[in-house]
Amino acid sequence: MSTAVVAKQRTPVRPARILLHTFLIVTALAWLAPLLWAVFAALRPYSETSNRGYVSWPHKLSFENFTNAFEQSDMMHYFGNTLIIAVPAVLITLLLSSMVAFYVSRFDFRLNIFLLLVFTAGNLLPQQVIITPLYRLYLLIDLPGITTSGKLYDSALGLVLIHVAFQSGFCAFVLSNYMRMLPHELTEAALVDGASVWRMYWQIVLPLCKPAMAALATLLSIWIYNDFFWAIVLISTGENMPITSALNNLSGQYFTDPNLVAAGALLTAIPTLIVYFVLQRQFVSGLTLGANKG
């Protein structure tokens, strides 16, 4: 059946299509239901839900829980913590992994398949495999004056380093695949013209990788923002926690008021949702970029 025929057939609404749309609408709503339920709970005052139950017609809907959660738990401070960790981590990861990818994809020094294997395999390991020695290592490394804790442990620097080390595996893999698709003549010509290796990387190869870099940057931002585990183990002072991990403590403070906890949890999700809606294509292409090639 050619596409033209299919297009013609589509004009009258077919029952199969209606059935499919019905199915998809119902399923999509079911998928959104937990989040919508959280929004509903967060919009209602605690006194009302405790009197009338959660499954009841709302009498008063307000953003009070949101403003309370935001102010009482000093959320701005924790968003700041996340920013201090995520921005450098994303930038350094992209810089380092693009350098490795450049090396691996442009120069055949035999080592490169092995190097790529090491990076990719490292990224696939569960984090808990390395956490015990890493935790000890972070406690052992003294950095007086550099971090406020005086150690790598309990510092933003420590989190940035482990994010970079861990995520650069995935990025190096994706970027090297991407760079390998660039015509070799590009860099060869530059080399013959006497361009330095750094110029080749910085002025020729990197600009061509913009789409892949944009996709990875989006993906990394969300991943690092959403990280829960590293900070739970490697940060001991509640004050220093990034927002996602801080949520755990905050909920402990307000466990008696689920509506407030819901509001707090939803607030932390807002930045990821904004990034996702604005940069949806980058996010999805980044996610499938690695998978498709693998």
Add this chain to the structure above:
Amino acid sequence: MSSETSTKTPEAAAVPPPGPAPVHKRVPQGHKRLLTRRDRITLGFMAGVPTLLHVALVWVTALASIALAFTTWDGIGFDSIKWVGLDNFKQLFTDNPQFWPAVEHNIIWFVVLIAIPTPLGLFLAVQLDKKIRFSRVYQTAFFLPVVVSLAVTGFVWQLIYNPDTGLINSLIGANKPGHYIDWIGNPHLNLWAVLIAASWRHTGYMMILYLAGLKGVDPSLREASSLDGANEWQTFKNVIFPTLRPTNTVVLVVTIIEALRAFDLVFVFNKGAQGTELLSILITNNIIGESSRIGYGSAIAVVLLVISLAVIIPYLIATFRKERRA
């Protein structure tokens, strides 16, 4: 940068930039000879610095896990490290009441993810790939749980499972004292409750992976099949699914890794209390708990490492071999 790329198709980044076909032949020897001394030093740094950081923090620590698993250590000073051979493992396998349940739960986690959300994600992907209207809207709905952090997911689902105030118990009238169904505390129920939340998230992830895979299926295959008189199901089973093989491999590996990594949701739910023990939780509780036993925790990590590498290494070798042939 975003405005420039967002106008392209979603797979813009996955598609190689225009230009000659990928050149996989070896770079001519002359390439190397053109490099100056400074270039070589630059290259050394470009490859060396990232590798050093990655190897030091990921692989050296992984090896340290293995080494420490055969010792006991109180963490204070290196002198107190004592070689104990296989003691940690013996204790783990025979004495720890949480270990085998944790292994079992990790396996259940994988089986559930591969048996329910994965086929569901594939099914949704196939439906959404039909040039259907509002496809993007549906995709966004299914994919939203993947974007939200697992910690938030945990809190959101607690609003549903809470015995007192949760949605389910409120709906079925089990929220009165004496009638509680404790979805989070009851060791016979809590793993399944968490798995529903995990499946909720996994479905969208799988859908996106399969959608990308389906985009790569040659449309003429589908036409040929329907010309031969095959119906939709036959076409899918005999033509589309076999061509999705590379995607299936990725999906399998991703799902195994996800099952081994499972942590955040359970930690937020009940910190891995009875019924929801997982290997990752045991390791973490051993660190942040009061009686941290480094060697013992490392032994659990080694179990996790061995299982992971048994999956990762064959997968990567196959991938890289295929790439070399290409």
